[in-house]
Amino acid sequence: MGVAGSFPAGLGSNPGHPVPLGFVFRSRATKDEKAAVADKAPVTLSKQPRDPQAPKGRPTPKRSEAQSQRRSVANTQMTRKEAVKRQREERRAALERQRQALAGGDERYLPARDKGPVRRFARDFVDSRFNIAEFFLPMAVVILVLSMVRVPALQNVALLLWLVVIVLIVLDSFVTGFRLKKRLAERFPDTNRRGAVAYALMRSLQMRRLRLPKPQVKRGERP
Numbered sequence: 065m066g067v068a069g070s071f072p073a074g075l076g077s078n079p080g081h082p083v084p085l086g087f088v089f090r091s092r093a094t095k096d097e098k099a100a101v102a103d104k105a106p107v108t109l110s111k112q113p114r115d116p117q118a119p120k121g122r123p124t125p126k127r128s129e130a131q132s133q134r135r136s137v138a139n140t141q142m143t144r145k146e147a148v149k150r151q152r153e154e155r156r157a158a159l160e161r162q163r164q165a166l167a168g169g170d171e172r173y174l175p176a177r178d179k180g181p182v183r184r185f186a187r188d189f190v191d192s193r194f195n196i197a198e199f200f201l202p203m204a205v206v207i208l209v210l211s212m213v214r215v216p217a218l219q220n221v222a223l224l225l226w227l228v229v230i231v232l233i234v235l236d237s238f239v240t241g242f243r244l245k246k247r248l249a250e251r252f253p254d255t256n257r258r259g260a261v262a263y264a265l266m267r268s269l270q271m272r273r274l275r276l277p278k279p280q281v282k283r284g285e286r287p
Contacts, residue, residue: 166276178277182248182257186264188287189244191279195268196229196236203229237265 158173165173177183207229210222241261248257267275281287 167278169277169280174277177263182252182255182260183263185248185251185287186244186260187267187275187277187279188281189247190240190264190268191272191275192281192283192285192287193240194283195240197233197265197268198271200229200233200269201271237268240268241265 161173162175164170166175166178171179171184178187203225207222207226210218210225213219241264244264245257245261248260272279
């Protein structure tokens with residue numbers, strides 16, 4: 065039976081291999097030191113703190129990267145300038161083709177308002193006949209000169225001529241529009257003819273040599 069305060073019987077029964085007291089206290093001290101070190105160790109964040117001046121979620125770029133970005137932006141601006149220049153050249157070429165088409169009657173490059181067989185027939189119908197409205201501009205100049213002369217008789221003649229010209233133009237436009245509408249209905253029964261008569265009447269107000277597209281038929285020629 066062991067003495068109070070002594071080691072257990074299992075430990076003291078082997079006098080050849082006694083367990084030193086330092087071993088027992090050392091193991092307990094080692095555990096306490098490890099726990100203290102674990103408590104004092106700083107918590108390492110996996111995410112790097114963001115620079116206040118850097119974009120959100122991205123670190124501040126290096127100087128070489130910033131220079132490369134500036135060069136890429138400069139190249140992009142140059143490319144944009146070249147694109148604008150190319151578009152300007154294409155627009156100029158398209159206008160030149162349109163001008164040549166207006167002079168020669170090429171349907172491929174005419175403006176949208178002049179394209180189509182209906183509009184072409186309306187132009188040919190107006191160009192193939194004499195229209196009083198096409199002489200409106202020179203007659204208006206003559207009437208204006210007569211009205212400026214300080215002679216009452218000439219001023220009365222100018223006023224009368226003005227009224228006669230207006231009435232003749234209205235009658236001629238009415239007859240032209242009626243005949244053209246009938247011809248269009250016969251020639252293009254299943255085609256959209258909207259606006260063709262007004263298009264032809266506006267063309268009849270212009271002098272023949274100033275009309276665009278240029279006339280493709282002669283006077284008196286049946287379209």
